Amino acid sequence: MSDVNIIGQSLFNIIQFTVWGILSGGIYALVALGIVIINKASGVFNFAHGWLMFIGGLFFWQVFQNGASDQVTAGLSLATAFLVIGGVMSMGIGAVAVRPETSGTTEGWQARLEKIGRKWLTTLTSRRFLIALIPALVAAVVMAFLLNQEDSKILRGAMAGIVGSILIGMFVERFTIRPLLGQPLLTAILMTLAIGFIIQGATQLIWGADERPIPVFVEESEKKPISVPTGIDENGNTIYTVIGYDILPPRALPDYQVDTESALGESLRFPRNLTWGFAIAIATFLAFVWLFQYTSIGLAMRATAENQVLAESVGLRVRLILAIVWGTVAVMAGIAGVIQGTGGSGLSALVIPALALRVFPAVLLGGMDSVTGALVGGVIIGIVEQLSILFISTTAAQEFAPFIVLITVLYFKPTGLFGQKRIDRV
Template sequence: MATLTSTFTQHRRMLTRAAALAAVVLLILWLAPILGGQRSYRLVQSLVTGLLVGGIYALIALGIVIINKASGVFNFAHGWLMLLGGLLFFSFFSTANVSPAAAVGLPLIAGAMVFSTNGWRSLAARRSLIGVGGVTLVGAALLLLPGNDWQFIRAIAGAVIGGVLVGMVVERFAIRPLIGQPLFAMVLMTLAASELLHGVTQLTWGSVEIPLQVFTGLPNLGIPAQIRFGEDLFERAVNIRADLLVAFLLALAAFAIFVAFFQFTSAGLSMRATAENQKLAQSVGLRVRTILAIAWAIAALLATAAGVLQGGASSLSLNMPFLALRAFPAVLLGGLESVGGALVGGIVIGLVQEMSNLLFPGTEAGTELAPYLVLMVVLVIRPDGLFGQKRIERI
């Protein structure tokens, strides 16, 4: 056994290349009937759909990566944050007039949570009170906008405020008390938080599937429901769903904004330092509690955006949180601490899913099995993911 292990270690790179070459050859042989036959449009259709679906997966994966970068915790409650954010958007979107109590109370509670994160003793915290108060007033004013003409603005404001509030509540009462404790305890707490959010969601909105009609107005903007191309290249045109395309573009825009946040702000660097060692980061002056609160607020905001986009492309139901389970392979594939890896991993998983559905029509191979098979192969070759950082511990 030792000799076999030594041989594998010495020739690992050669064996890996041989396995990759064999996989490519088998894939080409498998796709040959489609590439050379009368069904080539289906291949292009699957590739385009996989790319668009992968954008949503990448946005989900980014939220999970943010929590991991800040605290080293793998957040299993992210799927329920998605659904809750989408349902909050639906509630404000479908209501012509929001009650003054809700319109004023929700921003006030969220503002109080944000301000209490820093406290009031430092001068910077006192100055931040002005900013928090201004944002609170703007949020309340947006929620009080009457009529259906303002339903998008009202729904966006309500979903953002509510989603950030839920994220900060989870951090304050579930994660913060465990600072300095083993990470496994925090991971278990995210599982408990997911069950709590599950119960709250089901008690408040029920278990009925809810259509979120946010993309129904695209034809009024001159965008057809189906975008067709390739009539001259293939025997049939390739159809792209306009709602899925818009969701993909919005997901990429949100992704770019938060990547810039991590690259060009001190808060992003502070999150990386906190992920390395919370106690050490606190000892050098970093406010670990504030950093964790910011990370959870951003992750909840990303989850809300993903929930709204996915709900608009399909619907809101209790099955949506399981979509985050399909994004887990994207996180691990790209690397637990890699923001760019989340984008690559999400797109790869989306492509693999749609290609598997093409090869195995009428089965669940694409959505349930194929992403995890790809993940297993990649982790055998690169245990830290495609863009993950290798950790070296000195003894």
């Protein structure tokens, strides 16, 4: 078996690279899902998705690497409480539906203020809110406790990433996508390109242009004592005194291995970051699919995606739903960004946004509006990419192979594998 050659490559290499392709394909699937969901809900090809990944990853990195001050910890605990309250409050379809007592227009600012006040008063005294307060407080206390632990770097980073991503996602929706509701698609596409530039500029202004590795899958940095001779003891031996420590660059943890020596001649290797990344990506993917398919807020999202006007006319608060969708998608993007950052290239403004553009072929291959398609397309693009690293070159894998898939899909099946066929009506 081990001496089989296919176009100059051993069978082992092909299997190994395919496995890596599937693993990285899981991350692509997560990115593709975000693009598909935005396309379904807002009707926009989100060209800024890569930048959402990047900025989410940077929030993680900031707290992960530099630690959190007390204020940040307190803020994150409070944010946890808000998230729990938000989660409880948005259970059931009523949360995203227009309430009869708040609909309609009101004249005069006093009346309007009174109305807003009454709305908040009813919300804050509702039984649901009071019930939600209990788990929220518990969650906040638990979170504060957990965040103060010495070894909770990852949790701290994750909380910062989630909260930051939600805020960024909602901000983007509120200030750039919402003003363009009802405008032609072209404008919206250009707007996502503009958002990409804004995030690029803003991140570079604050964090600079260096790439930032996220050292999760590394050994504790070794400290090597630096000693200098300071004197001679009575036996004539030199006395060394340690004057400081030389911190060696952290080394990556060894890959997981699966013993396939007997069958293939070598053991298959599973790099830690890819394996864990795959697991987390697929878990996030499934969690979102659950949210989308089996909860009432998911139902509202699907209704909005299907037909905005119809959703509005049955009383759904479409703008609120879109804000929630953007927040959720930004979190998914941030998770993907962090996973990508744990790899060899780190968080780099050159790598991650380009990666999101490489996912567009995956989205198109699966179908612009298909959740299953995002998974399948992502994995296929991952495999194609890794195999072209093996057979051609790394630059070919990044700049050629995914796009040849894209052009092929456009030529032969523009709706993608699982996409719906669109019918235009006059």
